[in-house]
Amino acid sequence: MILFVLRRLVGGLPTLLLVTLLVFALTRVLPGDPATLLLGEEANPQLAAKLREQLGLNRPILVQYGAWLGGLVQGDLGRSIRDNEKVSPIIWQKLPTSLELAFFALAIALLLGVPAGVVAALRRGSATDAGVTVLALSGISIPNFFLGILLVYLFSIRLDWIPPSGYVEPWVDLRKNLLLMLLPAFTLGTALAGAIARFTRNSLLEVLSQDYVRTARAKGLGERIVVWRHALRNAAIPVVTVIGLQLGGLLGGAVITEQVFSIPGFGRLVVDSVFNRDFPVLQAVVLISAISVFLVNVLVDLLYAAIDPRIRYG
Secondary structure, three states, X not given: OHHHHHHHHHHHHHHHHHHHHHHHHHHHOOOOOHHHHHHOOOOOHHHHHXXXXXXXXXOOHHHHHHHHHHHHXXXXXXXXXXXXXXXXXXXXXXXXXXXXXXXXXXXXXXXXXXXXXXXXXXXXXXXXXXXXXXHHHHXXXXXXXXXXXXXXXXXXHHOOOOOOOOOOOOOOOHHHHHHHHHHXXXXXXXXXXXXXXXXXXXXXXXXHOOHHHHHHHHOOOOHHHHHHHHHHHHOHHHHHHHHHHHHHHHHHOOHHHHHHOOOOOHHHHHHHHHHHOOHHHHHHXXXXXXXXXXXXXXXXXXXXXXXXXXXXXX
């Protein structure tokens, strides 16, 4: 198992290196000049040129990439162009917020998606099955920004139950933190819940037709034990796969949702970095997001062995 994890970690290094190269190159082709944005459109050209030299933006792109990569190997993500602060503290300040949002969204998705998929599979062809299918497809199809606005209008403006936006750290006010996280987590979790419900239903239907399920029923085991202890565990691998793929996206892909609900996480940091042409911060955010996707995929592979004893990693 340890050797497998080490091989996966080492094997992922070329991919991460390619990600850093692509991100670095793409940030440099963005229209706009950081020096001009900092000094203003009417800035003195000589002053702007001097600032570019101080920031290292006048050097060849490969030289800039080599310097950034060298600092990255030493754990240095660079300094923010806009604030002249180290990027690492900025990242670690925003990361817990996005992790919290992803955790709550995943919890909501599991609480909604798995039971809905199980009920739809057990009542195949019924009105309940059709209703679950319609709701699952609706959750997948509705854009996050539109659903978020609808939720704010209903629960914040019309009913006045939940604050429309903002963020409070859980150690400052836990109750308000949970209240403010409810709408954005539900907004992100509905699409994932729809995908989980569909995969759970289809996978469980396939497992319920297997011989060992019929044998378990013939032995007199209750339907709940047959479904939840035997069938669902064997049907879980496709579900775990889709959860892993979606979770990797949740950690760095909640850009629109964080903008709608004014959550100071990775999403808003990406938007601010793009508008300010803050290349070091943008590069660091994308890199951390890529690493999180990679680590989630490794974790999913390990969960396969925990779910199915037949899977062994030598």
